[in-house]
Amino acid sequence: MEEIRCAKCKKKIGEGELKKFEFYCPRCSAFNSLVRAIEPQPSAPREPRKESECGSTSPKF
Numbered sequence: 001m002e003e004i005r006c007a008k009c010k011k012k013i014g015e016g017e018l019k020k021f022e023f024y025c026p027r028c029s030a031f032n033s034l035v036r037a038i039e040p041q042p043s044a045p046r047e048p049r050k051e052s053e054c055g056s057t058s059p060k061f
């Protein structure tokens with residue numbers, strides 16, 4: 001859970017996991033437009049299949 005606060009007066013608007021939210025602050029009426037780019041880390045771009053890795057070699061054990 002992450003707190004969502006007004007960028008101007010820091011008033012707590014709510015909590016949750018949002019990628020994009022826009023709102024007018026009820027206290028200072030400042031328009032808040034926040035877009036968060038939550039992307040998966042490119043540390044593991046491996047494909048789930050392993051059959052093509054050693055297709056030419058046949059295990060004999």
Ligand SMILES: [Zn+2]
Nearest residue numbers: 006009025028
């Ligand atoms: Zn505010």
